[in-house]
Amino acid sequence: xxxxxxxxxxxxxxxxxxxxxxxxxxxxxxxxxxxxxxxxxxxxxxxxxxxxxxxxxxxxxxxxxxxxxxxxxxxxxxxxxxxxxxxxxxxxxxxxxxxxxxxxxxxxxxxxxxxxxxxxxxxxxxxxxxxxxxxxxxxxxxxxxxxxxxxxxxxxxxxxxxxxxxxxxxxxxxxxxxxxxxxxxxxxxxxxxxxxxxxxxxxxxxxxxxxxxxxxxxxxxxxxxxxxxxxxxxxxxxxxxxxxxxxxxxxxxxxxxxxxxxxxxxxxxxxxxxxxxxxxxxxxxxxxxxxxxxxxxxxxxxxxxxxxxxxxxxxxxxxxxxxxxxxxxxxxxxxxxxxxxxxxxxxxxxxxxxxxxxxxxxxxxxxxxxxxxxxxxxxxxxxxxxxxx
Amino acid sequence: xxxxxxxxxxxxxxxxxxxxxxxxxxxxxxxxxxxxxxxxxxxxxxxxxxxxxxxxxxxxxxxxxxxxxxxxxxxxxxxxxxxxxxxxxxxxxxxxxxxxxxxxxxxxxxxxxxxxxxxxxxxxxxxxxxxxxxxxxxxxxxxxxxxxxxxxxxxxxxxxxxxxxxxxxxxxxxxxxxxxxxxxxxxxxxxxxxxxxxxxxxxxxxxxxxxxxxxxxxxxxxxxxxxxxxxxxxxxxxxxxxxxxxxxxxxxxxxxxxxxxxxxxxxxxxxxxxxxxxxxxxxx
Numbered sequence: 001x002x003x004x005x006x007x008x009x010x011x012x013x014x015x016x017x018x019x020x021x022x023x024x025x026x027x028x029x030x031x032x033x034x035x036x037x038x039x040x041x042x043x044x045x046x047x048x049x050x051x052x053x054x055x056x057x058x059x060x061x062x063x064x065x066x067x068x069x070x071x072x073x074x075x076x077x078x079x080x081x082x083x084x085x086x087x088x089x090x091x092x093x094x095x096x097x098x099x100x101x102x103x104x105x106x107x108x109x110x111x112x113x114x115x116x117x118x119x120x121x122x123x124x125x126x127x128x129x130x131x132x133x134x135x136x137x138x139x140x141x142x143x144x145x146x147x148x149x150x151x152x153x154x155x156x157x158x159x160x161x162x163x164x165x166x167x168x169x170x171x172x173x174x175x176x177x178x179x180x181x182x183x184x185x186x187x188x189x190x191x192x193x194x195x196x197x198x199x200x201x202x203x204x205x206x207x208x209x210x211x212x213x214x215x216x217x218x219x220x221x222x223x224x225x226x227x228x229x230x231x232x233x234x235x236x237x238x239x240x241x242x243x244x245x246x247x248x249x250x251x252x253x254x255x256x257x258x259x260x261x262x263x264x265x266x267x268x269x270x271x272x273x274x275x276x277x278x279x280x281x282x283x284x285x286x287x288x289x290x291x292x293x294x295x296x297x298x299x300x301x302x303x304x305x306x307x308x309x310x311x312x313x314x315x316x317x318x319x320x321x322x323x324x325x326x327x328x329x330x331x332x333x334x335x336x337x338x339x340x341x342x343x344x345x346x347x348x349x350x351x352x353x354x355x356x357x358x359x360x361x362x363x364x365x366x367x368x369x370x371x372x373x374x375x376x377x378x379x380x381x382x383x384x385x386x387x388x389x
Numbered sequence: 390x391x392x393x394x395x396x397x398x399x400x401x402x403x404x405x406x407x408x409x410x411x412x413x414x415x416x417x418x419x420x421x422x423x424x425x426x427x428x429x430x431x432x433x434x435x436x437x438x439x440x441x442x443x444x445x446x447x448x449x450x451x452x453x454x455x456x457x458x459x460x461x462x463x464x465x466x467x468x469x470x471x472x473x474x475x476x477x478x479x480x481x482x483x484x485x486x487x488x489x490x491x492x493x494x495x496x497x498x499x500x501x502x503x504x505x506x507x508x509x510x511x512x513x514x515x516x517x518x519x520x521x522x523x524x525x526x527x528x529x530x531x532x533x534x535x536x537x538x539x540x541x542x543x544x545x546x547x548x549x550x551x552x553x554x555x556x557x558x559x560x561x562x563x564x565x566x567x568x569x570x571x572x573x574x575x576x577x578x579x580x581x582x583x584x585x586x587x588x589x590x591x592x593x594x595x596x597x598x599x600x601x602x603x604x605x606x607x608x609x610x611x612x613x614x615x616x617x618x619x620x621x622x623x624x625x626x627x628x629x630x631x632x633x634x635x636x637x638x639x640x641x642x643x644x645x646x647x648x649x650x651x652x653x654x655x656x657x658x659x660x661x662x663x664x665x666x667x668x669x670x671x672x673x
Contacts, residue, residue, distance in 0.1 A: 082635055086429065086635050090428055182532060185619075186619075231619055236618075237536055237619070238619050239619045239620050241615075245508075248509070252513065252514050254513055254536075380634040384450075385446060387620035388449055
């Protein structure tokens with residue numbers, strides 16, 4: 001699902017860097033002596049943005065160039081933080097990219113490894129316009145309070161269910177209800193499914209669980225034994241992967257309820273199904289994609305450009321574009337503000353409704369998804385045990 | 390023949406560089422140590438990767454993968470053999486061409502779409518269950534048609550049967566019609582001819598077809614993930630899981646073990662059946 005603005009963004013980025021290096025060798029005096037130094041400076045304002053495909057706005061990145069002179073090169077990072085972290089730590093990601101757009105949870109670890117650098121918020125005035133609680137998210141800050149990640153989009157997940165079969169569902173208990181044996185599903189991803197099970201055990205069964213997104217060794221054992229027992233009982237029809245499979249499970253009546261993404265409900269309703277998204281009493285599983293400043297940008301003297309880029313993403317246009325075309329929300333007051341000020345470009349009512357809906361979720365109980373819990377390799381080991389149970 | 394070494398050199402180099410070198414690298418790295426500070430591996434000898442295979446039931450995934458591959462390969466041979474026989478001995482030239490074209494139909498679409506279409510066909514509301522209920526063969530849709538080992542095997546056989554059929558088609562010309570006529574003249578029945586002449590002469594083709602399917606199933610994942618039950622696994626899925634948490638030595642160790650098993654299978658098969666005979670002309 002890679003969409004790229006150039007035929008070969010990596011090559012393009014490398015050529016740009018080689019060009020800049022060659023120009024740097026000849027010194028500023030050379031460019032100052034040229035009659036068209038202006039455009040050369042504008043070319044310097046290029047940013048390699050390495051992010052989840054959902055953050056790409058395709059041809060509309062031209063709006064960034066129009067507003068700031070920055071030319072971005074978007075590269076899909078695959079949205080899987082395992083390879084992303086490995087490529088930062090042991091690969092060439094910092095040689096190629098300046099800004100990252102990553103699934104949340106690995107920021108503090110990447111900072112400790114020296115792969116990302118804190119943002120200078122004095123250079124990002126739009127940061128102040130983020131929703132208040134978003135600015136205070138602890139997992140996006142270093143120990144000294146420095147801001148490591150800026151939320152690009154946020155949302156919160158729960159349960160998709162058929163209202164014609166189940167009425168109103170308000171608990172993850174439906175996923176583990178023996179009466180629905182073989183009629184429920186979860187995602188084939190420990191990041192989400194262990195967290196959902198932990199939220200249920202913590203909220204509905206008062207089990208001693210601290211942070212469902214970052215389980216200790218004992219908590220993880222408790223949660224996984226619980227899932228293994230239900231799997232052995234035949235509770236789950238399947239573990240699903242990807243958008244198409246998720247939609248198909250609901251659309252073809254393979255399951256009556258499953259943990260998953262809200263857009264699947266929208267797709268189900270479009271197909272005439274009676275489906276809804278639960279507001280579980282135990283809480284939602286919140287997630288975010290965050291913009292991070294890669295160390296390589298600093299090394300290449302692109303600090304200010306990267307900050308300008310990050311500030312533009314919070315300026316309103318990007319939020320409206322993403323909300324309209326992807327259904328995701330940039331958690332900033334600028335999103336609704338820009339939509340209201342530009343009714344010819346965007347459906348303000350639609351965008352505000354989406355923003356209010358997401359904000360309402362976060363007014364309740366939310367636990368954060370964490371792509372890199374402390375015991376992440378143990379998570380995988382337990383997931384194998386679940387697979388093989 | 391001075392050109393022969395030259396003609397051999399390029400493909401040989403290609404095989405060595407593109408095929409063997411990465412595999413050797415993986416084998417060497419499987420003995421290195423994971424470094425949590427860099428998220429990569431460091432050249433300190435360790436057997437941790439191989440010991441990891443013994444944890445969390447990973448070795449059972451290896452065995453289950455081999456069992457799936459064995460069953461799929463045998464089923465593919467059982468289905469492909471009569472087809473190859475019919476194309477070679479029974480069909481006219483035109484019909485043979487049509488049948489061979491039909492074998493390639495699974496390749497007309499991507500493996501993802503293929504697996505997904507089986508998901509639709511075998512589901513609770515799919516046409517197969519609809520037909521079973523409509524004809525009164527069952528009272529309710531059969532749940533086990535989808536998200537089960539049965540569904541996985543259907544997907545695997547449907548995808549990989551052509552890989553068994555084509556080596557068999559290559560092997561059939563080794564059975565010279567004059568031998569069959571002679572056997573008939575001497576009073577041998579159909580099954581006796583099949584058992585004593587056709588099967589032995591086409592053994593290299595059978596093994597080549599078996600090997601193709603076996604290797605491809607060992608490396609597959611889509612059919613298992615789309616059609617298997619909750620959390621169904623196969624080696625490729627397990628390696629992917631392990632790579633996601635950057636446990637590279639374990640991923641490399643699993644890959645090395647699989648590689649060794651497949652290599653052993655090829656060598657044993659070649660020793661038993663003589664794969665080179667597949668290209669060696671008619672019966673001797």
